[in-house]
Amino acid sequence: MSYKDALKDDIPIEKDKSGFNWYYPPCRICNAPVPSWNYIHGTEYTCDECREVLVKLNYQKKCTSSIDTKEEKLKKAIKRISKVTDIRHYENAIIKVQYSFDKPMYYQSTEEIMVALELLRRGLVAYHQVQVFDFRVDFVIPQLKVALEIDGAPFHRKDRLSSQMLRDEIIANKLGNGYEVIHIPTDNVNLNITKLIPAIKAVLSRRKRVQSSSC
Structure with a gap:
């Protein structure tokens, strides 16, 4: 034929x-x-040459679409932050976040952008979407020795509690050196992002007291 x-x-x-x-x-x-x-x-x-060009164009199109989506999330983040504090405090942080929009796994939600902005505003170094074995951690903050997870309401269902605890233990053991895994609900992020660091420190302090009392 x-x-x-x-x-x-x-x-x-x-x-x-x-x-x-x-x-x-x-x-x-x-x-x-x-x-x-x-x-x-x-x-x-x-031909191979034209196929390579098409692949690049398709990748660029996807990246552009992804960046546009992240820009929309950033606008929402700025609007929510502006309700509780002066957004001018976040000007440098906004520029840094926008600079990393082309990274594929970054900023999958408006709340993640809000957290990134707050961490940058506070001068904290944080690594976003960190791979730990088969898991991804939203933020790893070396200065606080914290693996921070930003969770929606469905994540906190009782039927997920045991698997969540096991996951957290695996992540903490892998990061080592006294790291703690802390979960912050998205509702709290949206309510007042400026309370993020005090909330993290409060959790760390409470856990330290519990550990001391059990010794």
Whole structure:
């Protein structure tokens, strides 16, 4: 079928050293011959060079779409923060967050952007979307020795409690050196992001007291 179709469509044919036919239909974009071991009438062929360009364009399109979505989330974050404090305190933080919009896994929610802005405003170094074994941690904050998770309401269901505790233990053990995993509900983030660091420190202090009393 390939041979007859190729002859009918005036497609160049060559035999290799093994006696197999190779067909050279034109690239659908640049018309350069595309080597193929078969030929099907009506099929569009793309050369390697044009395919590489298309892949890059598609990737750029996805990145642009992702950045646009993150810009919308940033606008929402700025609006929510502005309700509780002067947004001018976050000007440098906003620039830094925007600079990292092209990173694929970054800022999957408005609340994550709000947390990133607050951490930057406070001068804290934080690593976002950190891979720990099969898990991803929203923020790792070395100065506080905290793995911070920003969770929606469904995450705190009772049926997930045991798996959450196991996950947290694995993450804390992997990070080591006294790290604690702390979960902050998205509702609290949206209510008043300026209380984030005091809330984290309060949790750390409470856990330290509990550990001391149990010794």
